[in-house]
Amino acid sequence: MPRFWNKLQTRIFLFFVILLVIIQGFSFWMSFQTHKQLEQQQISSRIANAVEVFRNQFDARSFYLGVFSEVVSQDYSLKEIFIEGDMGSFLTALGNHQRRIKANLSMSVDKDGKIIAQLISGKNDKGQTRYRLGPEQGKVFSVSFNKAQSTVNLLYQVGGSLYQMQFSRITAGGNTLLGWVGFGFKIDAELATELMHQTGLTTGFALVDPQFKVSEVRQSTATDGDMLKDLAYQLVGKFSDHRYLFWSQKLGAIDNKALYTYMYLPREQVLAPLKEQWWQQLWIVISMLPLSMLAAYYISRSITKPIKHLIEQAKFIAGGNYDHKVKESSTIELAQLAHEFSEMQQAILSREQRIVYQAFHDPLTNLPNRNELDRMLSTWMEQDEQFMICLVNVKRMTEVNATLGHGVGDEIIKEVGRRLESMKNVNFACRISGDEFALVLNDFHVDDIGQLIASLREKMARRYRYQGLSLELDLTMGVAIRNHSSSMFSVLQQANTALQYAKSNKLEYQIYDKQIDQHTVERLQLINGLKSAIESDQLVLYYQPKLCLKKNAVIKVEALVRWAHPEKGMIPPDVFIPIAEKTGQMNALTRWVLETAIKQYKQWRAKGIELGIAINISAENLKDSSFCQWVLNTISQHQVPISAFTLEITEDAVVSDLDSAIMQLSYWRAKGLKLSIDDFGTGYSSLGQLKQLPVDEVKIDRSFVQQLMSNTDDQIIVKSTIELAHNLNLFVVAEGVENQDTLDWLRERGCEMAQGYHLSKPISGSDLETWLLQSEYFYHSTPQVQI
Known part of the structure; x- marks a missing residue:
């Protein structure tokens, strides 16, 4: 060994x-x-990557909602519908926007915190997406907005579902708050499943109450009872189960409950x-x-x-x-x-x-969108470059969508986008909103505006054919040029002002100037001030005499409202009456006129002046089912004879809803109230419809009377109208009488009454007393109000 x-x-x-x-x-x-070391790196990397994916996905949803809600809040058409109060159209428009981004929830809250629109999407039995009104429609929004914020990011629960939402405020007239519009995506098991597929970790969302109890869990897979036994304590960091890789983050609070997201995977599996x-x-x-x-x-x-x-x-x-x-x-x-x-x-x-x-791109046309436009213009602004913006609106898209469907409408929008993108000498083309595009030129001459308009005409001249349909592509354009003192937003606003002016006046295009902008600002000021004008007695009534041609005496007057604006002076009715009709203030205005006219009647009668008063009502009044009875109750409460008042209704107001109008007019007439068809001959009523109307008189429009002595066609029309009215047992009033010859001509042909500047322009109640007592038309004996 x-x-x-x-x-x-x-x-x-x-x-x-x-x-x-x-x-x-x-x-x-x-x-x-x-x-x-590799184990530790694998664990850290798995969690870190999963967290990064989650945050990117969640932040991307929030960013997309914020961008889209901001774009929708600037939609001028949506603002107009909001101001007009047409909730049917507003819900349709809001639903269209919601459908574009496939949002699960869309809401609009007015400035007082009331939910005026709430749409929730869902799947029917066939798996089709359907939209329905939310359960909070018309209720007060549970979240209070800070009016100084332009956007609000929040978590919201409605109908048992959680939503990630972004709100943007809707403003008008500069910075006047109208309300808020927001869109939301669901936070549910489907989202958790999508995140699980991306991260490989079981993902979920949970609500934890103050007593550390989990009230709701939305998870990507079947609940792991062993893992979720102490979920609440794991979420708040009070307990850690080392058998699992676990991550959580508080997203916010809903109804005094904390919303957490979490991801986990068995450590053994990793x-x-x-x-x-x-x-x-x-x-x-x-x-x-x-x-x-x-x-x-x-x-x-x-x-x-x-x-x-x-x-x-x-x-x-x-x-x-x-x-x-x-x-x-x-x-x-x-x-x-x-x-x-x-x-x-x-x-x-x-x-x-x-x-x-x-x-930064429109999903339908793949053109750049408003965000990309803002980004590009910001760069040009930093370089102090001059540029021109042309906003382009596609006409009749509402009719196309309603008649042929949104599918055809989308194809038309895409075709317009392709043609605009192919235009030469245009630096940038983008889609702003539903039927609105923008063209931008930063290397141009003023003369290029005409060439640009001509090029647009040429591009759109060829009819668009789609599935056997031949459609014309008509555009309306608004152009604005940036000078070195203008901001980016002011140029965009100027182009939009020019576009809206062109649309309102049925023009093909309009180049911005300060005059049309001033008109728009003044109109917005009148819209905002009309309600307070009615409430603060800024309105006054003027009266224009009506002459009985048989007695040669004034026995009636027409009440005409004026707005005595503290800054702009006397504003005529043709300026603010359309505003009242569009903003839903016509009923308040007409009620003020009737009550004021009754007070004036009683004052005149106390002085021995007996004058009947004619009052104008609009189509909006006839749509109010309570207005008819209110008129009768008001006259009765003031204890004045009902025969002293005449209601004048235009042809168009009657024709818009003939059956309803006949029912209300018949009720009025049965109670003794006199009725008159105003501006007769300018509307669209037929002789058959006129025969059905329970009225006492017709007023021949001034357009047929002012040139009566020099126009034989007008003489034929007026004479025929008088004969037709007499055959129907109706009295005739001619307005617009401006000379004695016209007055004599009407008297000879049996016209009962006349009014116009030849007798007197509209004047105040006190001035009318003076004029009447000094004129030859004062009826000294107690006149009968009836003709």
């Missing part, structure tokens, strides 16, 4: 055995430490591949004992080097750098892990690029 140990061969063998054991032991220890790899490495270490130290060192180095690269790549991804390529390893497992790292960073980069593209 001593001889055996003393052999050089044995000692060399023992030396190599000991050396190899030491080297392999050291290699084993190094592999073990590397395995622990580390299983690494453990398998560890056993493989251990077997390799044991099986490779006969190999040399260099081979062992190479294996150790070949394992640790790729791990270091993966750690570096994880740091790059966490910092938002996606262009750093992962170096692949020679081992299959590490090469696969490196490949998955590369795929993950490309997927994140692709999603971010898609989100950015969607934020």
Whole structure:
């Protein structure tokens, strides 16, 4: 035996055995430490990447909602519908916007906090998306807005569903708050499932009450009872189950409950591949004992080097750098892990690029949108460049959508977008809203405006054919030019003002000037001030005499309202009456006129002046079912004879809803109230309709009377109207009498009454007393109000 140990061969063998054991032991220890480091990196990377994906997805939803709600809040058509109070049209418009971004919830809240529109989308039995009114329609919004904020991001719960919402305020007239409009996406199991597919972690949302009880859970997979047993305490950080990788974040509060999102995965599931790899490495270490130290060192180095690269790549991804390529390893497992790292960073980069593209492009036409327009114009503004903006509106899109459907309407919008994009000498073309586009030129001459209009005409001249339909593409345009003192927003506003002016006046295009802008501002000021004018007695009544041609005496007057504006002076009715009709204030205005006229009648009667008073009512009054009875009750309460008052209704007001009008007029007439058809001959009523109307008189419009003595056609029309009215047992009043010859001509043909500037222009009640007592038309004996 001593001889055996003393052999050089044995000692060399023992030396190599000991050396190899030491080297392999050291290699084993190094592999073990590397395995622990890789486990920690895998856990950290898995959680970090999942959190990054979640935040990108959640923030992208919020950003998209915010951008879209801001665009919708600036929609001029939506503002007009909002101001007009046409809730049917407003809900339709809001639903269209909601449908464009596939939002689950859309809401509009007025400035007083009342929910005026709430639409919720859902699936029917066939899987089709349908929209319905929300349960809070018409109620007070549970969230109070800070009116100084332009946008509001909040979490909201309605109908048992949670929503991620963004609100933007709707303003008019500069910074006058009209209300808020918002859109929301559901926070539900479907969202959790989508996030799970992207991150590989079970994802969920939970509501936790102040007593640390979970009231609701929305999770991507079936509930893991063992994991979720102490979910509330895990969410708030009071308990940690080390069997799971767990991450949570508080998103906000709803109804005194905290909303948390969480992601988890069993730790064993995450580390299983690494453990398998560890056993493989251990077997390799044991099986490779006969190999040399260099081979062992190479294996150790070949394992640790790729791990270091993966750690570096994880740091790059966490910092938002996606262009750093992962170096692949020679081992299959590490090469696969490196490949998955590369795929993950490309997927994140692709999603971010898609989100950015969607934020700055229109999804229907793929043209740039308002956000891209703002970004481009901001760059030009920084460079102090001059540019021209042409806003283009596609005509009759509402009729196309209503008649042919939104599918055809979308095809027309896409065709217009293609034609605008193909225009030469245009630096930028984008879609602003539903049927509105913008063209921008930053290298132009003033003479180029005419060329631009001509080019647009040429582009749209060819009719668009779609599925057998031949459609004309008509446009309305508003043009504004930026000078060096104008801001970006002021130029856009000027172009929009020009466009709206062109639409209102049925023009093909309009170039902005200060005159039309002043008209728009004044109209907005009148809209805002009319309600307070009615309430603060800024209105006054003027009266124009009506002459009985048979008695040659004034026995009636027509009450005409005026607005005595404290700054703008006397405003005629043709300016503010249309505003009252469109803003829903016509009933309040007419009621003020009737009550004021009754007071004036009683004052005259106390002085021995007996005058009947004619009062104008509009179509909006006839639509109010309570207005008819209110008139009768008011006259009765003031204890004045009902025969002293005449209501004048235009033809158009009657024809718009003939059956309803006949019912109300018949009721009035049965109670003794006199009725007159005003502006007869200018409307669209037929003789058959006139025969049905329960009225006492017709008023021939001044357009047929003013040139009566010089126009034979007018003489024929007026004479025929008088004869027709007498055949129907109706009295005739001619307005617009401006000379004695016309008055005599009407008297000879049996016209009962006349009014016009030849007798007197409309004057105040006190001035009318003076004029009447000094005129030849004062009827000294007690006149009968009836003709």
